[in-house]
Structures are given as C-alpha cells and as structure tokens.
Amino acid sequence: MRRVAGRVYVPDAQGRYRSYRALWVKEGRVAGLEPGRGEGEAVLPGFHDAHVHIWKIGQLLTDLLDLRGVRSLKTLRRLLEERDRLLPPGAWLLGRGWNEALLGAWPTRAFLDEVLPHRPVVLTRTCAHIHVANTQAFQRAGLGPDTPSPPGGEVRYGEGLLLERAYGLLERAMPRRTVEDYQRYILAGAGHLLRHGITSALEAGADPLLLEAYRRLDQEGRLPLRVSVLAVVRPDGEETTYPLPEPYRSERLVVAGVKFFADGGLSGASAAVSRPYREVGGKGVLRLSAEELFELALPAHEKGFFVATHAIGDVAILEILRAYHRLYQARPLPVRHRLEHFGLPGPKALGLARALGVWVVPQPIFLEELRENFLRYLPEEFLPQCYPLARMAQAGLFLAFSSDAPVVQEVSPLKGARAAGRPLVGKGLPFLRALFYYTRPEASGLPPAWLWPGQRADLVVYDRDPFRYPEEAQVIYVEVDGAAVFTA
Template identity: 45%
Template sequence: MADLLIHNANILTQNPQQPTADSFAITNGKIVAVGSNEKILALQQSNTKIIDAKGKTVLPGFIDAHIHIWKVGNLKTFLLDLRGVSSITEMQDKLSDFIKRNPGNGWIQARGFNEANMKEQRLPTKKDLDKVTTERPLYIIRTCAHIGIANSKAIELSHVHAQTHIPPGGEMRLDNDGKPNGIFTETALGVITNNIPPYSSDDYALMIKAAEEELLSYGITAATDPAVMPDLLECYHQLERENKLRIRVNALPIRVPDGSEYILPVPSILHSDKLDVNIVKFFADGGLSGMTAAMNKPYKDSTSMGVLRLTEPFFYPLALEAASRGFGIATHAIGDKAIDVVLNVYEKIRAQYNDIILRIEHLGLPSSIHLQKMKALNIHCVSQSIFLKELGKNFAMYLEDERLHRTYPYRSVLDAGINLALSSDAPVVKDFNPFTGIKAAIFRKDNDGNTLGADEKISLQEAICAYTMGSAKANGSEAFNGSIEVGKKADFILLNKKLGSLITQEEDIYVTSTYINGEEVYKRIN
C-alpha cells in the first residue's frame, strides 16, 4: 500500500490545515497519507521501506524562487570567482594567476567583487585591469551583475568608443579624457558582453550539473532560473527530454536582453515533471548594493538616483503580449521609482487577466502604498533576505537611516497580506543555503553584526513557509509542491535535529537527506 514511510518525525508540513504530523506515506513518488505514527505504520507492507526520523525535523523541499542556476555553475567551471577579495591589488593578483593557468588568446572573465568590502572603497576601472593584461580581453562582473568592468583590449575588440550608442536604461562611464573608463552598467553591459563568444549547449549543461549538487546539499528540490536566454532555454528543454535534470526547474525567459533593443519572442508554455516555463522576466532597474536601483530621491551623499530600465509605454505592450499567451510576469524592481512603474503596468494587466501570476523580484524599498496595491492586485513578493547579511554594508553606505531600516521589509509585506517567497539570487551572494537566508530574515544582521530594520524581523515558521509554500505559490506550482500533504510530489528533506519554535543565529542546522519524487537524491556524509 506504500513504497516508503517516514515516521517518528517532527514534520512541519507547511499545510495550514495540518501544520504538524509524525509520519507520512509515499506511493509512486507521491504523498498518499499524512498523520500519526500509528495511522501511517498501518500502511506498511512486506516491501515497504521505513525511515525512522528519530524525532528530527522533516520539511518540504526548499524552493529557491530566484537563483541563477547556470551562473552558480559558471563560477564552478569557467569563471574566476572574485567573491571575498579585499582589495583591488588582491583582485589583480587573482586575475594574473588565473591568466597563467588559462593560457591562450581568449577572453578572461571573472565575477564577484564588491567595492564595499575592498580597501579602496571604489569600483575598479579600465586602468586597474590594464595592469593585469592589455594583450587579452578581460571583463569582470560586480557581484550584483548590474555593473561590469572591461579592460582596454575588451573595449577595443568590442569597437566601443565615447560615441557608442547605449540602449536606454544603461550607462557607459567616461574618464576625464572623455574616453570610456571601463565601467558599464545595466543595459550597457551588452556592448561588451555581446562580443564575448557564446557558451555552447554542452557548456550550459556542465554548469547546470555543477550547480545541482550544491543545491541538493542545501535541500533545494526546486529552483527558478530568472533570466533565461533562448540558447539556455533550449538547453533546459534538452536536459528535460533526456531526463537529466536532477532538480525541478522553473525557467523564466527574458524578453529584453542586456545591451540590445531587440525584443525576444514569447516562447511556448511548458509544464513537465522537471521543467516549467510559464513566467517571463523583465528588468525595471538595477541593484541597490551598487547604487543602480531606481529611486525617487538621490542616494545618500550622492546626486545619483539609479537607473530606470523600463518605461510604462515600452513595458506595457510587452507584458500584455506575454499575458495574452498565458504567461505570468516577473519583474525585477528594487527602488521605489521602479516599483512605481511596475505597479502601474501590473494594474493594467490585472484588469484584463485576473488569473495570471504577477511577481515583483526583490522589492527592496516599497512604500506602504505600494504594499497596499500589491495586496489588492495579488502580486507576489519574491525577495532575498540573504542580501541583508552579505550586502548590508553596501546598503548602509548608500542609504540614510530612514530608508536603510525599511529595506526589504518582510514584516510589512506579510502584515499587508502579500505572499512572500524567499530566495537567494545566487551567485549575487556566495552563501545560498536556505537556512542562512532564514536566519537573515529572522535576525536581520549584516556580516558585521549590525541590525538592519529590527521592526521588519519575521518568525522562523514564516521564513520556512516563504522558502517552501510561499515560493511554490509564486511559481504557480503549489498544486504539487511546497508542502507535505496528500496528493503532492514527495519532495522533502530530513534535518540534523528537531527545530523548536525559536533558533539562535549560531545554531548549526543542516540537511542530512534530500528526496525528490520519494527518491533520495542527496545524503550527507559526515
């Protein structure tokens, strides 16, 4: 009657109709019963496998609703990882060593620097990269991926000069001599990246495979890749056809690529066991940690108000076209000015399409009026509490106290009745363990121990729900994952201990086993 029974467990189901249970049963990869030990053990047959959880906590598999899967893998395969460098000199040394280990004439790419954590407290420039090499094109990406730096050779090969046309919503910064200083932001990134040889399908498959093992080790059974170009989308389709995807993937095709004014077509909707394509992605602004998120007033000690990448007249028809074909809409919007634009367009979309998914990705600085409107329009908030920990130092540099302490306001989001989905946006951050993100939502401390917005803390249960059922709702997959309940796919994780209603910031919590469709796909080796 059952293939697998989990019993003697502290099951936090994330099903509000049955919040806790002791046991559950699985048949053919689906959950068929949830309840007491006595009830579930009665379903045992001679060939039933039984797992004694020994009182430890079992959760639904985590769903990271916004993580760049292939980019996580790219840093494990092709790119140099610059996350954690503490100075431009250290960065230059790492790049020089990487070039020695990768001889030839091709492009050198790296990602992950954060000027807030570097001694010089500034962005690198073309001159800094030219000290590493002027013979090979070199391009490095800030941790947020909204700012890139190119050396002279990369600029030369890209045929970029001071008069180069920059698409709306981007910046090419100039030096005192009027020539490009190597810094490109937002849509301007494409004037460089469009000249870098593209990855092959096999390259993408290698990156995805490299990322999946780490995802599974953190108990992430489903993930949303939130900016998928056509070549990557085809790779996901191919992996699904060949049954090579280990996790469930929700791929969000992008409509307006960086550095181009060309509009990508709306693809076909797909729903399968391991791959969903049902939401398209837009970018309304940049990143808060690099001062490119679009604001209604300048950043602290600056005249900059960020970069607005979408206007309503441009955005609305593209979103409407996707909605008319049954797609949901997910839009990156961090600053309040960008949120204004997105909500105005979403209001028009919702008036015509009542049932499609509408998401705002990140939602860094919403006002109370924004939150009221999101609730009225049934808009999901897909956000990253881990930013508070890893990027909080940047936020403190660029925001005065009033805005700093209402950044990523999760208490306000939940109190407004908005569905909250937590995620990581890795590799923007290095640590994408959901428990790190859960602790960040609970304690709201940066890496230096400073608290950002104490009034916006949420509870352990609220944070777990946001990483499971909240993310499932934002993906439109709540009918089959996000909770441990009858009829859903048997995606779940076993933890190393029993969770109480409260945890400490230092508490060691980790996943010991990860299951998808009732099959163990990861087991921790101590």
C-alpha cells in the same frame, strides 16, 4: 511503500509547522504521515528558491573566477594570478562577483593591466550591471579612449569601466556560449542548490538558447530538480524583443512566466528611487514605464503567462503595480503576476500589491550580504523601508522568498530565514515564518510541495533539528520524487 522516520515537520496551509514521527512514500509521492513526535534526523519539505540564476551559479562553479566576498585588492590580485596559470595563452579571463564596498576600492583598468597585461580580463560586479576590463580586452573588442558610450550605457575608458549596455560592445568579442555550455552550467548550479535542500527553483531569466538547454535536459531526463524558467521577452536595457516562448509543462520543467526589468539595484545605486542616493547621488533609472510594460506584457497576460518584473526602488515598484493593475482591468484573468525583489516598498505599494493579489519575491539574504551597500547608499528615511519583510507578511502579501544567487553567495534557506530576522531597522520576521516562505513553489507555477499526502516526495533531511539548531544543522540527504538526488 517506504517509511521515512525522524522528526518530520510539515506546514499547514497557514505555514504553521506540525510534527510527525514518520512519513510514507509510494511511487514518488507522500502516501501518509504518522502523528507524534519523532526523534533523530529532521525531515522537511524540500525548499523552493523563487528567484535564482541556476546557470550563472554553475558558470561560477566551472568557467568563471568567483570573486564574491573578496575583501581586498591583494586577494583579488592573487586570485587572478592563480587563474591565469590555469588558462591557455591568450584566452579571456572572466570573473564575477566583486563588490567595491568589500574590496575597499574600485578595481581599475590600470590595476588589471599591472596584474595581467598579456591576456584579456573582464570582471563583472556583483550586480552584473558594471564591468571592469583591462586594455587587452578593450583592444580585442576594438574599443579605445575615443569609443563613444552607446545609448543606455557608458564607457569609462580611463577607469576601464563599462556600465549597463556598454558591456554589449565588449561581449561581441568574447567566445559565444553554446547550448552544451548552458547544459553544463545548469547541472553544476542544480547540484549546488540540491546540497542546500532546494528541490525546486525559478530560473529568473532565460534567453531562447538557455530555454533550449533546459528543454533538452528535461527531455533527456537529466534535470535533477524541478525548475520553472522565466523567459526573457525584453532583455535588460535592450530595445529588441524575443517572441513569447512556447508554454511547456512536464514533471520537472515548467515554462509559464515571462521576465521584464524596471530598474537596477540598490547595491549599485541604480534602482529607481524617489530620494537621491547618498554618496553617489542620483535617483537611479526607471527603464520601463507603466505604459510601456502594459503594452509589452499584454500579449503574455492574455495567453495566461505570469509576468515577473524586476522592480527594486520605490518609484519602479509603484510604476509596475500600476501596469499590473491595468492588465487586470483590461483582461480580468486569474493569473498572479510577480514583483521580483520588491526592495523599497512604501505603505502604498504594500496596499496595492495586496489588493491586486500579486506575488512579491524578495531576497532576505540581501539584508546580510548587501547590508554594507544599503547602509552606505540609502538615505536614512529609506532604511525602515528596505526589504521590510515583517511588514510584507503583516500586509498579507503573497510572499515567496529567494536568494537571487549568484548576486549573493549564500543560497541556504536556513541562512536566508535567519537574515529575515535582522532588518536594517525595526522588527524582523520570526525564523519559522521566514522558512515557510522558502516553501512556495506555487509562486513559480509549480505545484505545492509541503509533504502533504498525495504531493510529490520532495524532501530534505538534516542531521539535527534546524528549528532548534539553525546554525549547526547540516543537510545530509535530499530526495526529489522520492529518489535520492543528494547524499552528504
């Protein structure tokens, strides 16, 4: 038995944190808690990020040029030139994370040609739905000014932009990712989550090759945190369908859910909404009707998989809730399905989500990192309805918070919980309440992890009390199954 002393904070079932002065760990589990006020370092349950793209974080930390937060074309140019010097001649330069609202302009083919004419360059926007490429990249893929747009996508050769499914035309010419690449990315991404105190996470969409990479890492005992992997059945914007995955459950890895996409995002004005966007116009695109999702998801529902659907606009959200309602009517099973993002829910959506008992998984940090895009594109009437986290909590929803990194840069639950207090309009969510919603692994088919006796000793240690110093507190130590996985 080992005693971990400090200010130990453990939530009760209602999410109220109680303090203890120590906890006991035996064979990877919590053996007991000592009542009383502790001192010094703060010990909390390890956090759960309920929607994150672990491998993409890792890819950004390794092979891709990270363009998140870049605030001018001048900086973009410098970053491209720096990366260019590190790559072998002729190799593709791939980057991700630019946002025109921050850059102050859209990057174009002409701009990229001017900076790097001699190698193919493709830069993906923060939303991952829009890409800009230089002439070399277009040529390598056999694309030119006369290339027609494919169904569900758009090629804008002049600007160098590829929207939605048009990216597939370019991707065919790029080097293929291997299982080993994926493994490398997963481990780099996992390391990044752990250093922020995240001890379990949901990988929010995996194709069969990524699933295979996870299975291998787990079987080799190399997964340093708990992961629930959502298997993509119908890839975003495509007509093909992957078979349902084999259900999988070990101590570290769970495959129990499947992923669908109903619309795009608010920051790129592609989420399906009932009122037109400002500046760019249009009401986004609904990619999946209630009828289609019902048909696609029924086999998964019947096999006990939870269904997780990306739905951001008010129109998409209601459509998906209708599909879930039909699933439960067709086969009343105890599985809780999920709505990913849940960006613009109206009162009707809040009521329906509550009545169906589904999980909703928003990203509080969007309120900070994508705030400029929201304010720019959303009609005024939508502002109070944009990620209304306090209303979601009030409505009694099953709520689990997440980052959706690398769509955003910040994965820290402390930062996310602070952002939850600053909605675009109206009242925010109290910090402690918000933090608790980063402690809901059940939303991803993982066991609760609140440091209750008998539960796994997955914990994070801060140098000072994060409840009192949310800005300054630093993660100094993290354990999974009672074993160190990160030390500052």
